[in-house]
Amino acid sequence: MIETILFELELALPQVVLGLVNGAFYALLSLGLAIIFGMLNVINFSHGAQFMMGAFVAWMLLNWLGIGYWGALVLAPLLVGAFGIVIEKTMISRLYKLDHLYGLLLTFGCALVIEGVFRNEFGSSGLRYATPPEFKLLDLEFGDFFLPGYRVWVVMVALVTCLGTWLVIEKTKIGSYLRAATEKPQLVQAFGINVPRMMTLTYGAGVALAAFAGVLAAPIYSVHPGMGANFIITVFAVVVIGGMGSILGAVVTGFMLGLVQGVTDVFWSEASATVVFVIMAIVLLTRPAGLFGRA
């Protein structure tokens, strides 16, 4: 009896780990969305496209300039983040006085442009980004169960990044400015803090976070122009479930839903794509403001 349960568990474990890896990306992406939304009141629809850009920049750095994984992990977020700052400065900043929906529409347009450009350049099929060999050291193996070290790394890095971001926002001076400006932008500006610049930098940071997630994703998923769009809609559901209220909420919900998806895959694989949306429906029925949201 116990043996069969153990056997079941051993079968389930890879799926659970896969779920955790997916959850790591949900957490990173919804964290970026929550930071941007908190400060700018804009839902960044191009978040998925910027995630995809991160993965592509990593690929280009490797294949065109010979810069490897570790370089890409630093450079790609910086480059894509700078690109985000340009978008904010030239376009998004003109919309703050308008209905928030215009921000959504604008960033949707940006997502289409970015995806279209990459489709033209690289086609729709996927490119391969090899896992750096040094992660072999992290490989875990017990019995028949084998866990690639890179996945362990992704989950760990995502956790550390989320925790770090949370600490910056909750415990540092910059974070306190950020929180104050989210609550009362006019008042903070009256104290002599440059709120428009903070908004620009916040958008840049959120975008950089998406690109960072993209670099992490490059060796796991095939690098293709549609990879961000596939993710971002699920992440929107995650955001609705968690509520936009708290940073920690976004992270916890992200990991949790990845895990739920992984477990669902074991028992009923057809439903694994839709389970997040079903949970969203249930949450909307019981707690419309989201699990961590304020009404």
Add this chain to the structure above:
Amino acid sequence: MADGTFTAGAAPRVESPGFFGFTLPQGIAFLVMVAFVLVSPFFLYPVFLAKVLCFALFACAFNLLIGYAGLLSFGHAAYFGMGAYVTGYAAKSWGLPPEVAIPLGGLVGAALGLPFGWLAIRRAGIYFAMITLAMAQMVYFFALQAPFTGGEDGIQSIPRGTLFGMFDLTADLTMYWLVAGIFLGGFLLIHRIVHSPFGQVLKAIRENEPRSISLGYRVENYKLLAFVLSAGLAGIAGGTKALVFNIATLTDVRWEMSGEVVLMSLVGGLGTIFGPVIGAGVIIAMQNYLAQFGSWVLVIQGVIFIACVLAFRRGVVGEIGNLLKVKL
């Protein structure tokens, strides 16, 4: 109806409602549109025009929500696509005639809109957009896996059938007249809805929801009914499209389709009566002429999106109306 009799019947004041709730300029614009619908198939390819009218109806249905209830749905492809699938399946596998298959598509769209709308109206603004998008993605995964939709291939070679056992729709022009009839019917229905007491309450909710509640209106019921009507009309548009092109595929339920209908309404002018029709014409024509450029269509659509949001928020019809100082 000649232009002359119409003008004579209307009151001299420009903004006063004339025939069927149209003001004088709206009436003129409507007659121009009807004239174009009647004359254009003799000059342009009827299948292209039929496509424009299907999408025009789809965009008008979408506009009913955003323009009059202030709800931006980012998941209208779900109702359009399921309408296409059901009409296609009914016509192909059950051999049902178009006069049954198309309304069936509309019914399924509305039936889908009921639970989705019920959930989505719990939140407003950006959340509403995200929820509708997520629901539509669920429908997409359903369409991908369900046996009757044909997965990646979709439902192909759907027969157009014979309308009322009399009109053989395999002739493109006959098909066009059916589409034109459905479009004009849908257009007038939406116009009638907007100008009914129900439509007035919807506008009141859009302008000031708390006040509408305090006046005793059950705001959720109004929003939900608007959502269901919009979804049903989107289903009819999808079903009609499936018959015109003989196919219903995953393209019809994908999120890009939801974005496309938003774009059409935005280009034409959100909340204008004729905007979605013009927008659908512009976008479909653009897709037609740019088809050989492949993925650049996506880029150009994105650029139009950005340009509209940044500089052109009233849309084509909104700008014209602003120029002429009339509401179109």
